[in-house]
Amino acid sequence: xxxxxxxxxxxxxxxxxxxxxxxxxxxxxxxxxxxxxxxxxxxxxxxxxxxxxxxxxxxxxxxxxxxxxxxxxxxxxxxxxxxxxxxxxxxxxxxxxxxxxxxxxxxxxxxxxxxxxxxxxxxxxxxxxxxxxxxxxxxxxxxxxxxxxxxxxxxxxxxxxxxxxxxxxxxxxxxxxxxxxxxxxxxxxxxxxxxxxxxxxxxxxxxxxxxxxxxxxxxxxxxxxxxxxxxxxxxxxxxxxxxxxxxxxxxxxxxxxxxxxxxxxxxxxxxxxxxxxxxxxxxxxxxxxxxxxxxxxxxxxxxxxxxxxxxxxxxxxxxxxxxxxxxxxxxxxxxxxxxxxxxxxxxxxxxxxxxxxxxxxxxxxxxxxxx
Amino acid sequence: xxxxxxxxxxxxxxxxxxxxxxxxxxxxxxxxxxxxxxxxxxxxxxxxxxxxxxxxxxxxxxxxxxxxxxxxxxxxxxxxxxxxxxxxxxxxxxxxxxxxxxxxxxxxxxxxxxxxxxxxxxxxxxxxxxxxxxxxxxxxxxxxxxxxxxxxxxxxxxxxxxxxxxxxxxxxxxxxxxxxxxxxxxxxxxxxxxxxxxxxxxxxxxxxxxxxxxxxxxxxxxxxxxxxxxxxxxxxxxxxxxxxxxxxxxxxxxxxxxxxxxxxxxxxxxxxxxxxxxxxxxxxxxxxxxxxxxxxxxxxxxxxxxxxxxxxxxxxxxxxxxxxxxxxxxxxxxxxxxxxxxxxxxxxxxxxxxxxxxxxxxxxxxxxxxx
Numbered sequence: 237x238x239x240x241x242x243x244x245x246x247x248x249x250x251x252x253x254x255x256x257x258x259x260x261x262x263x264x265x266x267x268x269x270x271x272x273x274x275x276x277x278x279x280x281x282x283x284x285x286x287x288x289x290x291x292x293x294x295x296x297x298x299x300x301x302x303x304x305x306x307x308x309x310x311x312x313x314x315x316x317x318x319x320x321x322x323x324x325x326x327x328x329x330x331x332x333x334x335x336x337x338x339x340x341x342x343x344x345x346x347x348x349x350x351x352x353x354x355x356x357x358x359x360x361x362x363x364x365x366x367x368x369x370x371x372x373x374x375x376x377x378x379x380x381x382x383x384x385x386x387x388x389x390x391x392x393x394x395x396x397x398x399x400x401x402x403x404x405x406x407x408x409x410x411x412x413x414x415x416x417x418x419x420x421x422x423x424x425x426x427x428x429x430x431x432x433x434x435x436x437x438x439x440x441x442x443x444x445x446x447x448x449x450x451x452x453x454x455x456x457x458x459x460x461x462x463x464x465x466x467x468x469x470x471x472x473x474x475x476x477x478x479x480x481x482x483x484x485x486x487x488x489x490x491x492x493x494x495x496x497x498x499x500x501x502x503x504x505x506x507x508x509x510x511x512x513x514x515x516x517x518x519x520x521x522x523x524x525x526x527x528x529x530x531x532x533x534x535x536x537x538x539x540x541x542x543x544x545x546x547x548x549x550x551x552x553x554x555x556x557x558x559x560x561x562x563x564x565x566x567x568x569x570x571x572x573x574x575x576x577x578x579x580x581x582x583x584x585x586x587x588x589x590x591x592x593x594x595x596x597x598x599x600x601x602x603x604x605x606x607x
Numbered sequence: 608x609x610x611x612x613x614x615x616x617x618x619x620x621x622x623x624x625x626x627x628x629x630x631x632x633x634x635x636x637x638x639x640x641x642x643x644x645x646x647x648x649x650x651x652x653x654x655x656x657x658x659x660x661x662x663x664x665x666x667x668x669x670x671x672x673x674x675x676x677x678x679x680x681x682x683x684x685x686x687x688x689x690x691x692x693x694x695x696x697x698x699x700x701x702x703x704x705x706x707x708x709x710x711x712x713x714x715x716x717x718x719x720x721x722x723x724x725x726x727x728x729x730x731x732x733x734x735x736x737x738x739x740x741x742x743x744x745x746x747x748x749x750x751x752x753x754x755x756x757x758x759x760x761x762x763x764x765x766x767x768x769x770x771x772x773x774x775x776x777x778x779x780x781x782x783x784x785x786x787x788x789x790x791x792x793x794x795x796x797x798x799x800x801x802x803x804x805x806x807x808x809x810x811x812x813x814x815x816x817x818x819x820x821x822x823x824x825x826x827x828x829x830x831x832x833x834x835x836x837x838x839x840x841x842x843x844x845x846x847x848x849x850x851x852x853x854x855x856x857x858x859x860x861x862x863x864x865x866x867x868x869x870x871x872x873x874x875x876x877x878x879x880x881x882x883x884x885x886x887x888x889x890x891x892x893x894x895x896x897x898x899x900x901x902x903x904x905x906x907x908x909x910x911x912x913x914x915x916x917x918x919x920x921x922x923x924x925x926x927x928x929x930x931x932x933x934x935x936x937x938x939x940x941x942x943x944x945x946x947x948x949x950x951x952x953x954x955x956x957x958x959x960x961x962x963x964x965x966x967x968x969x970x971x972x973x974x975x976x977x978x
Binding site for chain 1: 637
């Protein structure tokens with residue numbers, strides 16, 4: 237008789253349809269049998285999901301169903317926890333996972349973010365202001381060119397200088413050479429400025445190379461890891477976060493996760509980029525800011541901020557990291573929305589404000605410090 | 608100047624919108640810079656994606672864009688190949704990836720399915736008829752109970768007896784005990800019938816345990832692996848497929864992949880459950896059959912069949928494996944649609960036809976052999 241965890245869903249349809257879908261979730265996510273075939277007793281009473289709440293959001297249009305599952309169904313595994321919460325029903329239209337409500341007895345199986353908000357601030361020696369992040373690009377530039385950019389960003393005071401998420405191990409700028417040169421360039425700039433900029437290497441890689449690349453990046457002096465859980469799975473990110481031999485902060489990237497959020501089906505921004513990113517050990521969750529070149533609304537961005545910082549027992553709060561098409565002109569608007577506990581990710585914006593990248597970076601930094 | 612691969616997209620919108628989106632894909636999936644900032648020369652000429660074809664499917668409603676990318680952008684990595692084809696643009700509505708067209712020089716980086724259609728037939732010693740598959744359930748039953756079911760299915764002549772995809776390492780039926788008992792039960796039935804039924808263990812697991820569970824299953828005598836690439840990533844499946852120490856056939860399961868196909872955004876059934884499953888080394892691709900408890904249409908199921916068997920250089924063809932809510936009454940309809948090169952997956956149907964599971968299984972088998 238294990239404790240239970242809760243999952244909140246929005247279900248679209250008439251009351252009859254939505255109610256049938258809620259009952260279906262209880263079976264589909266556990267026993268995968270029609271109700272008539274479920275063995276009486278323990279399995280029917282505890283293993284099958286239970287509707288704890290069901291009420292209209294908009295009558296005959298959408299309903300909120302809160303369903304509980306026995307903790308044992310998740311087997312202390314993040315893969316299986318996600319499977320129970322949204323595995324097979326991802327294939328059924330009209331259902332969105334809104335929020336995970338987990339008791340400490342379930343969360344005890346997961347360490348969550350190694351650094352979190354406070355840890356990453358200490359790591360970077362930045363006590364109160366928002367952190368600044370930028371991306372090394374474009375793909376096609378050689379390692380020397382990317383390192384030169386990294387030097388300029390660090391010289392201008394950008395805290396986290398990450399690989400663009402498309403930089404893997406291409407012949408243009410092979411992983412080892414790139415990490416080595418970027419680490420050196422940033423160290424040189426830090427020595428000149430007395431700053432603490434770090435290089436965040438893209439570790440997203442084929443399954444057999446993930447840990448190897450993370451260890452190599454660590455050994456070469458990288459200060460953090462960029463990982464795309466949509467490509468490698470949330471659990472691979474979690475494993476790298478918990479690995480004491482690596483022990484680097486993680487920025488999670490939303491690549492290949494958009495299909496979960498671009499229609500009414502799927503997973504809420506709150507749960508996907510907030511709660512699941514934290515279960516996966518991310519210290520910062522990158523997402524496309526509203527008003528940029530992607531389609532997220534202001535409200536969706538607020539939901540991500542909240543998912544990064546909502547209470548989840550011992551799981552640390554993390555940095556929402558809005559980016560994508562950000563420009564210097566929008567800094568104050570974002571500062572207002574996200575407050576101080578945010579990482580501002582600016583890519584192309586730092587290249588266009590003026591031809592001088594060091595000056596652009598300093599200007600970006602000054603905007604934050606003045607605000 | 609590497610060769611290029613092609614990706615076909617459907618883009619929704621007016622001609623102006625769709626054309627802008629096609630141009631955006633070329634930049635977003637490679638350099639992530641506005642056009643004005645792309646360095647002239649090599650990067651602009653080769654690294655940025657190129658629109659090779661653009662024409663209306665329905666004027667001012669939907670357009671087909673075929674975009675080419677340099678093979679080098681994919682870095683010989685399945686993670687990065689998927690990233691280029693549909694990483695960031697998954698976050699932008701109005702785009703669906705329809706089809707991957709890869710030259711042999713790209714596909715040479717991937718072994719694809721180890722067994723494929725012909726290999727799995729030989730492995731199971733079934734030369735012409737469709738293969739039969741069923742699932743051990745429900746979650747909550749103990750290992751002894753699941754093994755007893757496995758015995759009955761094997762006794763009735765079901766070829767592939769797989770774990771339900773929700774069976775992981777729960778206390779109800781821990782992995783090692785379950786694999787051991789199910790393997791023994793099926794071996795006992797095979798000895799009695801002279802048959803070749805195999806046990807397909809669910810290997811979907813946390814990142815650090817994947818290979819360990821696969822090797823353990825192999826050692827204990829499991830005949831195949833069930834893997835959910837939506838939960839572990841396509842590349843983890845690929846790595847297990849290519850691992851010569853394991854060398855077991857793979858059934859891929861669609862859990863947590865539904866969000867890619869339930870709206871007009873995302874990935875086509877053809878590419879996701881056909882082409883990507885094969886790149887990930889699956890020998891059979893499980894999906895919800897039309898008319899069952901899921902929502903796939905007949906046309907979508909035909910597309911999966913075609914994606915499993917379309918020409919992809921040396922990558923072997925694989926078995927489409929329709930399942931979910933199948934009943935004995937529908938066998939002939941499905942046989943007509945999928946032909947002989949199919950695995951019929953029947954779960955609850957085998958439990959309900961009559962109270963005798965062995966007889967139900969024999970009846971299912973006889974329907975296939977007579978047809």
